[in-house]
Amino acid sequence: MNLRERIRDVPDFPKPGIVFKDITPLLLDPAATDAAVRELAAYAREREAELVVAAEARGFILGGALARELNTGFVPARKPGKLPHQTVSAEYMLEYGVDTLELHADALQRGTRVLVHDDLVATGGTARAVCDLVQRLGGDVVGCAFVVELSFLEGRARLAPFDVHSLVAYDAG
Amino acid sequence: MNLRERIRDVPDFPKPGIVFKDITPLLLDPAATDAAVRELAAYAREREAELVVAAEARGFILGGALARELNTGFVPARKPGKLPHQTVSAEYMLEYGVDTLELHADALQRGTRVLVHDDLVATGGTARAVCDLVQRLGGDVVGCAFVVELSFLEGRARLAPFDVHSLVAYDAG
Numbered sequence: 001m002n003l004r005e006r007i008r009d010v011p012d013f014p015k016p017g018i019v020f021k022d023i024t025p026l027l028l029d030p031a032a033t034d035a036a037v038r039e040l041a042a043y044a045r046e047r048e049a050e051l052v053v054a055a056e057a058r059g060f061i062l063g064g065a066l067a068r069e070l071n072t073g074f075v076p077a078r079k080p081g082k083l084p085h086q087t088v089s090a091e092y093m094l095e096y097g098v099d100t101l102e103l104h105a106d107a108l109q110r111g112t113r114v115l116v117h118d119d120l121v122a123t124g125g126t127a128r129a130v131c132d133l134v135q136r137l138g139g140d141v142v143g144c145a146f147v148v149e150l151s152f153l154e155g156r157a158r159l160a161p162f163d164v165h166s167l168v169a170y171d172a173g
Numbered sequence: 174m175n176l177r178e179r180i181r182d183v184p185d186f187p188k189p190g191i192v193f194k195d196i197t198p199l200l201l202d203p204a205a206t207d208a209a210v211r212e213l214a215a216y217a218r219e220r221e222a223e224l225v226v227a228a229e230a231r232g233f234i235l236g237g238a239l240a241r242e243l244n245t246g247f248v249p250a251r252k253p254g255k256l257p258h259q260t261v262s263a264e265y266m267l268e269y270g271v272d273t274l275e276l277h278a279d280a281l282q283r284g285t286r287v288l289v290h291d292d293l294v295a296t297g298g299t300a301r302a303v304c305d306l307v308q309r310l311g312g313d314v315v316g317c318a319f320v321v322e323l324s325f326l327e328g329r330a331r332l333a334p335f336d337v338h339s340l341v342a343y344d345a346g
Contacts, residue, residue: 010257020257024277027237028246037241057255060233061247064200068210068238073201076234084183084193104197 001035004168007148019173021148023119027061036167037062040117040145041069043165047142049115051108053077053134055101055126059118062147066117075107077130088136092129101126103133110138120148121166124155131162174208177341180321192346194321196292200234209340210235213290213318214242216338220315222288224281226250226307228274228299232291235320239290248280250303261309265302274299276306283311293321294339297328304335 006026013020026032040062044052053075054063060076067074080089080100087102108114114134118127121144131141141162149155149166152173156164179199186193199205213235217225226248227236233249240247253262253273260275281287287307291300294317304314314335322328322339325346329337 008258013257014254022257024249024256024258024280027240028248028280030240030244030246033237033241033247034244057230057233057251058249060230061237061249063237064206064234065238065241067200067203068206068241071203071207073203074206074234075201076197076231078230081187082230083197084186084195085181085197107197107201 001032003032003036003147006032007168021120021150021170023058023147026147033062033065036147037065037069039167040066040147040165043143043145044070044115047115047163048113049142050113051075051139052115052117053103053107053130054117055130056082058120062119063117066115066145075103077101077103077133088133090129090132090136092125094125101129101133103130103137105137108134108137108139112139113142114139116141116144116162118146120150121146121155121159121164122150122153124153124158127155128158131159174205176205176209176320179205180341194293194323194343196231196320199320206235206238209320210238210242212340213239213320213338216316216318217243217288220288220336221286222315223286224248224312225288225290226276226280226303226312227290228303229255231293235292236290239288239318248276250274250276250306261306263302263305263309265298267298274302274306276303276310278310281307281310281312285312286315287312289314289317289335291319293323294319294328294332294337295323295326297326297331300328301331304332
């Protein structure tokens with residue numbers, strides 16, 4: 001299964017000069033989606049993950065399917081004001097400005113082996129914020145798994161020392 | 174499997190007087206999540222759905238797992254500015270003001286039998302907007318499936334004549 005063929009380049013989105021990697025064609029293809037989930041799950045099993053924590057919103061699509069494949073719980077990392085119960089929150093840098101993600105404070109037990117998932121890793125800021133939140137709750141981040149990695153933005157460096165796995169990597173924008 | 178026991182009441186969220194139905198405990202329980210996905214899938218099969226269209230963001234969590242269970246494609250309905258390719262958009266009423274949802278214009282073929290999914294139906298405005306978008310693209314909405322239904326807000330009436338199925342209904346706020 002060539003997942004790369006199911007990822008569409010959309011030039012100048014969200015702004016001029018950026019080539020957006022669009023996974024919606026992959027999501028329309030059940031065989032490709034199944035292959036992606038199985039490959040993410042193989043990595044998660046190798047890392048002995050016990051819980052999937054995924055970032056809002058695109059990370060939820062395969063994240064939920066991944067947790068089901070692994071027979072683990074699923075925890076959503078969300079933008080401020082979305083989670084109804086008590087939360088912990090972390091700010092992270094965007095290209096311009098900052099954003100915030102939250103986890104429910106009761107989302108995981110101390111020592112839980114957590115896989116962090118998002119559809120795409122660019123600079124790694126979002127996933128790093130999720131890792132930090134998991135650690136703050138006493139969880140053990142055993143790996144970060146993405147469908148798409150924009151390697152030239154060096155998200156792996158920002159996520160170190162956490163282990164990173166991606167299914168399709170792009171070396172240049 | 175008693176799914177209702179896995180749904181938490183959070184009083185006064187998002188504002189005083191509202192009791193929020195929080196599905197995050199259900200998502201932490203793989204057996205409960207599996208039961209929910211299987212039950213949603215049974216309904217979708219009965220309606221002969223060929224595609225799952227789900228609303229951002231919580232609808233993505235079980236929506237992705239549901240599409241995988243059904244071996245169908247998955248289409249995200251998103252807030253404005255999130256989908257990178259050409260879109261169609263629909264406004265819908267909130268308690269105060271309006272909001273907008275979008276689908277990719279190439280998300281489905283004419284005549285495709287579509288299941289619309291969200292985690293929760295309240296007044297039905299969000300799901301109605303998704304149904305309208307699916308129809309605008311020539312799709313056939315064969316049913317709307319939710320985990321939680323706030324029956325007292327009469328979302329079913331707003332979604333008529335579309336068929337509605339929910340796993341856990343609440344008759345009073």
